[in-house]
Amino acid sequence: DQQVKQNSPSLSVQEGRISILNCDYTNSMFDYFLWYKKYPAEGPTFLISISSIKDKNEDGRFTVFLNKSAKHLSLHIVPSQPGDSAVYFCAASARGTGNQFYFGTGTSLTVIP
Amino acid sequence: GAVVSQHPSRVICKSGTSVKIECRSLDFQATTMFWYRQFPKQSLMLMATSNEGSKATYEQGVEKDKFLINHASLTLSTLTVTSAHPEDSSFYICSAVGETGYNSPLHFGNGTRLTVT
Numbered sequence: 001d002q003q004v005k006q007n008s009p010s011l012s013v014q015e016g017r018i019s020i021l022n023c024d025y026t027n028s029m030f031d032y033f034l035w036y037k038k039y040p041a042e043g044p045t046f047l048i049s050i051s052s053i054k055d056k057n058e059d060g061r062f063t064v065f066l067n068k069s070a071k072h073l074s075l076h077i078v079p080s081q082p083g084d085s086a087v088y089f090c091a092a093s094a095r096g097t098g099n100q101f102y103f104g105t106g107t108s109l110t111v112i113p
Numbered sequence: 114g115a116v117v118s119q120h121p122s123r124v125i126c127k128s129g130t131s132v133k134i135e136c137r138s139l140d141f142q143a144t145t146m147f148w149y150r151q152f153p154k155q156s157l158m159l160m161a162t163s164n165e166g167s168k169a170t171y172e173q174g175v176e177k178d179k180f181l182i183n184h185a186s187l188t189l190s191t192l193t194v195t196s197a198h199p200e201d202s203s204f205y206i207c208s209a210v211g212e213t214g215y216n217s218p219l220h221f222g223n224g225t226r227l228t229v230t
Contacts, residue, residue, distance in 0.1 A: 002156075009154075034218055043119065043206050043221035044157070089157065091219075101147075101219055105156040 003027045004092050006104035014112050019077040021107050023090035026071065030092040030102075035064060035075045038087045038106070047088075048075070080111045116140055117209050119222025126197055127230055134192045134225045136207030142187035143209035147219065148180070151204045163190050197229040 005024045013019045021035075031052035036044035050057040050064045050073070057064050063076045077084055087106045116139040126132050136146055145164050149157040161177075163169040163184035171177045179201075181193040190209075194201055204226050208219040 036221075041122075041204075041224065041226060043117070043208075043223045046218045046220065049218055100159070100162065103157045 002105070003030075004090060004102045004104040006088075006090060006107050008107050009105070010108040010110070012110045012112060013080045015082055016079045019075075019080045019084065019109055019111065021075040021077075021088050021090075021109065023073045023075075023104050024071060025073075025092050025102075027092070027094065027102075028071065029094040031095055032093045033064070033066060033073050034091045034101070035062075036089045036091060036103075037084075038089060044089055077109075080109075082111045082113050085109055085111045117143075117207065117220045117222040119207050119225055121225060122223060123226045123228075125228045125230060128198055129196055131193055131195045132197055132227060134194075134205055134207070134227075136190045136192070136209065136222050138188045138209045138211065138220075141209075141211035143190070143211055144187065145210045146184055146190040147208045147210075148182060148190075148192050149206045149208065151206060151224075157206065160192075194227065197227070199229045202227055202229045 003026050034049040035047040037047050038044040048059050048062045048064050050066050055066050066073045087108045089106045090104045091101045093101045118137045120135045148160045151157050160175045161169045161171045161182050163182050165184050165187050169182035184190040204224050206224040208221045
């Protein structure tokens, strides 16, 4: 049972434009959310996180938005750069689960120069 | 930032042999380490959770006698794939959490590509 879902397996965006990656979750107990970036044959790299007490967190070109009522979060990258081309995973965890994280299936972002 | 080192990055072994993968936290003490497996074009599948000094907790469907996990210290966890078969070929990734408090991000190793011939 996939508790975290990324329904878009791939996304292509022109360089300089905004990339929006979406993630939905089903478990209302999740209260901590993260985005990871992954290049082929490498481990995921932590990008940005947000706790459920916030609805937005910004770090440079990356902003994560959380809509708890819709159980939806999104990652905005602006402006997109060719180096952003990678697979992006969202992840979620719930207090009391011993740091167990649930991952989405990933969205492959291609930024076209 | 926190660094997790995973070794080897790539290994090819013959069917029936065992392979050990190491995961080290280089600049922090990892109270909990996780082992994942990733199939092509699929998400990270959690295999097991290990806490230092105690037995690993395996996810449903993961054979604990086949995937031996040892977390002997706060900086080292090992995954041993015993009697490997071609279907064990996959990308294995470890991750670690340093702080014991909540809302701490996972830090990942660079993964190990295992090919069983």
